Amino acid sequence: MTESAVGSGGELVLFCIIGPLMVVAALALLFARKPVHAAVGLIFVMIGMAFLYTALEAPFLGVAQVVVYTGAIMILFVFVLMLVGVDAADSVAETIRGQRWIAVALGAGLVAVLAGVVLTANLPPAVGLEEANAMTNPVGVAYEIFGSTVFALELVGVLLITAALGAITLTHKERLSAIRDQRATVRLRQRAYARGEGSQVLTPAPAPGVYALHNAADVPALDPEGNPIDISVPRVLRIRGQELAPADVDGHVASIASGTFVQPVASPPAPSPDTSDPAAGRTDEEGGER
Amino acid sequence: MSLMHYLVLSGILFTIGAVTVLVRRNAILAFMGVELMLNSCNLALVAFSRVHGTLTGQVMAFYVMVVAAAEVVVGLAIIVSIYRARRTVSVDEPSLLRN
Amino acid sequence: MIDLAWLVVAIPLASSALLLLLGRRSDAWGHLLATLAAVASFVVGLLVVLEVLGQSPEERINDVHLFSWIPAGELSIDAGLRVDPLSLTFVMLITFVGSLIHVYSIGYMTHDPARRRFFAYLNLFVAAMLVLVLADSYALLFVGWEGVGLASYLLIGFWNHNTDYAVAAKKAFVMNRVGDMGLIVAMGLMFASLGTVSFSGVDAAASGLSTPMATAIGLLLLLGACGKSAQFPLQAWLGDAMAGPTPVSALIHAATMVTAGVYLIVRADSIFSAAPTAQLVTACVGAFTLLLGAAIACGKDDIKKSLAGSTMSQIGYMVLAAGLGPIGYAYAIFHLVTHGFFKAGLFLGAGSVMHANGDSTDMRTYGGLRKVMLVTWATFAVCWLAIIGVPPFAGFYSKDKIIETAFVGEGWQPWVFGGAALVGAAVTAFYMSRMFFMTFHGKARWVDEASKLGADDPRPRRHPHESPLVMTLPVVVLAIGAVSLGFLLSLGDGITGWLEPVTGHVDHPEPVLPVPVILTATLVLVAAGVALAWRQYGMNTVPLTAPAGSPLTRAARRDFFADDVNEALAMRPGQHLTRTLVYADTAVVDGAVTGAAAGTVASGRVLRKLQNGYVRSYAAMILAGVVIAGAVLHLVRL
């Protein structure tokens, strides 16, 4: 209850260290290309938040923050990210015209308003929670929760159960059709081929990796003419732009791919270098990682 | 001393969360933005709890957490089911609110 | 009997209603019932007259209260009859001439399939006209006033399958309504200034009226009179009204209805006495119309339209006399009565001629009809002599008195009014003689149907014949009246004495010229007019088609451009105004409303763009709302 108890020097130091770090971590939400990075940033923010709670004489909340947010919610997020995989939506390129500027302007506006409010606010000196936390903080909070707000607690309980049920209902998938076995898959693929739809490949997709030189999943297979076969690379890698070009792998393979490779024994007539190589264009396009 | 700096931090985090919702197309990321906003509010609540010397703010923050948990569960379930149906989690792509 | 005076009105009204309600079922006997009703009305009227004659002159103004008509608080109007010499004079004229014309119409309308309806309208007219003259308040008078307007509308447009006739009927009604407006405004002013519209109330209080108010009321009453009596400037409808069947022209547009204006002016004596300016204007209007009508009558080749011009002119005499004040009232009414007889006779004669000539009204295709229509010729001749004022025919007595009275007064007025009356007499003599000679004398400008003349003869083929007895008899009776009435009514005190309870006693002042001089001048001018007409139309051959004529003639043929003026001043601007307003109503007034609606829709369309289906746009809007709300709250708190 004394002045010194509220906001000791140590607390300020802690804040000065954690606060900026939290902001930086939060910015990952805005700028990280990969959702997982953003999620990690957010986890950092959550943990930082738990520190701050503890510093703010709310140890119960600090623990709950770690357990609930970091331990449950964020794990759920990461889990879903895993489930959903990567997507074109992950890119930060804007699709709605002007949305980014609107967002920036509104963010600035929000900052201005909040700053206005906070800076002009006449905050009284903090009372501190020593008295309230006399029986330790969790007990105090418990008195509050199971005392004056017990009805709300019951309601929240109902809400949680409902949410759980809702989540189950939403994600539950009735099997409405027969299991798609290999035979059915083949038939579908043939039908699609006949209609001129789909990938127009009847055979199984070729496996990645070339001549056993490299068998990593991100290396496309090469066709007999040495061009990379895109569909041999898993979709996720392709979308992420992690597909490698032959040149990244090995100069030898690249020379085969580009047709400049010369057989030491018998040299077949090599295609002239200036003929446009379809693979070259594609490599530029898709090799965004470089 | 005042607890002004907590409020400033709370405001900054809130703004970042809000802008995230506006900017990111990935539904999961946008959702994370929402979480960030909730958290920043919680921070302010806890700070005010200390200012006033009562635990009401902490209890409030607790309830926010619980409700946020429920919300996340349902929200992520929705995202998953949309992904199943549409193979994407872009909030623009489905334009579900159109028509 | 006086208490039963309402029967005079009720009998023809009931007959009319019966005929209209029964419809075709009464076709066979409808005309007889209607005629009987008119005659019965005459008989009742006669009995009332006899009873009134039995009263001493001071008691002759009887007010018969019937029922409370419009009890509206401050304004309470009773329906009642004023039975006095003036109204009874009219009752006699209307029912007597009316009965004769009913009889005549039996013959005239024999072949019309809608004869029953015609008689129903005639009865309706008689009833309305009787309400007009018997009313004891301006309000009830107005009922009759509009009633005769309606009857006139129905009868002018009786053959309304001819669009021109329908237009003429509408024109008559609307121009009458312009006059009626004057009457309504006059009544409003009476109520506003005197608090009553009954004759007795107004007469009692009129002396207290301020002069401007009295003048205003007087001029408005004059406007009403002008509308009904076809006086300048509302004269244009009368010529067109000749579209109606000829008996209608005789009864309504010559003998009775058109004289209602004169009745109104005489009746409103108390107002006009308080407003010398209004009186002067009345006299001027009368004098001007007198000459205008005469000029129009000279220019027309259509026998009925020429007679219409004559009617206008003769009523001009009456209005002139009425405008001269109490000294002229009795003579105005006197001339009105005699005019009723001889003009009705002339119209019925004209009707006979038309009837005989296949409904042609063009005098240029007549000529020499005396030989084939002797009775008609004789009666027409008598009426002709009466109207031009040859002694001892009726017109001489009445018109000469008006001319004499016109010369009474001071300053410029007697000379102008007297001069106009004198000139009018001369012109009357000319145009009536022209009509008489063109119709009955000279060479025939038609060919008998049976003749063997070649088909190239330009003259129309006709088979003129004398009308049946049912048509000639009424004309003969009217002709007898035209001969004798003037003499009979000026016996002793004559009509002047009879009307004295109403018009008040006046010592006859001396005219500015000695009476014998005026008399001589009149007769000389009349003789000159006749002689001129004889030289022009009796001795010479009349061409089949009208010569171009002088500008004056051409103007007279076109009614002195009255229609053109009305068209240019009222109709055209009115049409434009109407069209503009109709356009403005949809475009501007309604346009504002539909515009507001369209604006709502359009703004919705614009706002719909915001609803683009992108969640992030919605989120941006929410955030914008938060920012704005927060900013507003924050700033307002500051």
Added chain:
Amino acid sequence: MSSLPWITILIAVPLVAALVLWLVPGLHRFARPVGLAVSLVTLGGAVAMATGFDPSRAGEQQLTQTVGWIPSIGASYAVGLNGLGLVMVLLALALVPIVLAADWHAVPDASEADRRATDRRRATFVALVLALASLMVAVFAARDVFLFYVVFEVMLIPVYFLVGMFGGANRRSAAVKFLVYSLAGGLIMLVGVVMLYLQGPGGPQGFLIDNLAGVVSDPTTERWLFVAFFVAFAVKAPMWPVHTWLPDTTAQATPGTSTLLVGVLDKVGTFGMLALCLPLFPGAARWAAPAIVVLALISIVYGALVAIGQQDMMRFIAFTSISHFGFIVLGIFVGSEVAMTGAMFYMLAHGLSIAGLFLLAGYLAERGGSRRIDAYGGWQRVTPVLAGLFLVSGMASVALPGLSGFIGEYLVLVGSFASSIPAAAVATLGVVLAALYFLLVYQRVFTGQPRAEIAQARADGALRDLGARERWSLVPVVVAMVVLGVLPGPVLDLLTPLAQVLALGGAQ
């Protein structure tokens, strides 16, 4: 007799009948005769009620009944009739059977297969008209501002459906226009109603007109409230410049609907001015009177001039009504007792003449297959009875003496002269224009030569003059026109006391 709650009975009987007719499918086949019988019974009830009315106290509310309705907001079910209310209720209930008879074939006969659908539509029509009858009684009898407002608005519903379901090709948009216009006016009035209550004494009967009369002390507030009420009534009446819904609506509605709409419903506007605006806000009424008189004069002349230019018979009649409503409003606000009596009588007379004109125009359109004036000509020879009745109705409408229209117009005009000579003089112009517009239309429709095929149809008997049903639907109207024109005394006795009461508190 008088102990019975007559007004409530008159409200309830048609309403219950309407519900039963609508909800019981078995009755659908007999909807028209049953509806007619109910309306006649109601009319009989109204006449019986009128015998219990004391004419010597016509200025006061009689046959009153007050029951708490929503005490918490001060609304009560309070009904009662003064002289004007009685006259309007009688007019409304007299027109209902006439309209039902006249619109007997508003839903055309259908083949056997569609019989059930046709019967249902007919039942709907009859039920809507009966419901409207009930509401009309309620609105004229309401003594509670809130009750009045509620009925005023609820009345829109049956009219909306009557116009929107049974009518011409553009009936939907016409109905929407009508509804939006009326709702806009009503909304403004609602604000006034709430404000007025707050000004009043409050309590469980805080909406009673008697408790609210003259309670507003602040002149500015009073004026705002007056305007709020007046705008709603002006839209309803309808006055220039908020009249444009009327022609569009009547051009689409059935003749019977138009008759009820213009003949009775629109009178709710002028009735409201008399029953609410004047007693509640006497000071503001005096303040606004000059402006309103000017608007009324514009309505008179404008309506008449625009009527001349109309091509559609129903629109034409609508515009003549706008002119006539101008006369009524003029009479109410010009500040003369006589003129106000005239205006009230005018409301009755106009209801009669408009019924005649609309119904006859409808009969004509049934025969000629068009509502355009140009499509006719020479019909007097084809349908003489129709032409004659049209002439009589029209003459009553243009105030020919001897017919009902004259009494009202004459009193308004003559009374106005006592208050304002210029205003009265301008209004008199309307008299001439009235003759012009009516006779022009009569000439274009009924005179001249009928077209050859029409004449042929007449000769063949394919085209008949008015039949018995049509004739008898009009006989009461025409008889009333004549009787009221000749003997208006009994009705005027009912209205004069009220005019004395209101004119004292009213303008000038």
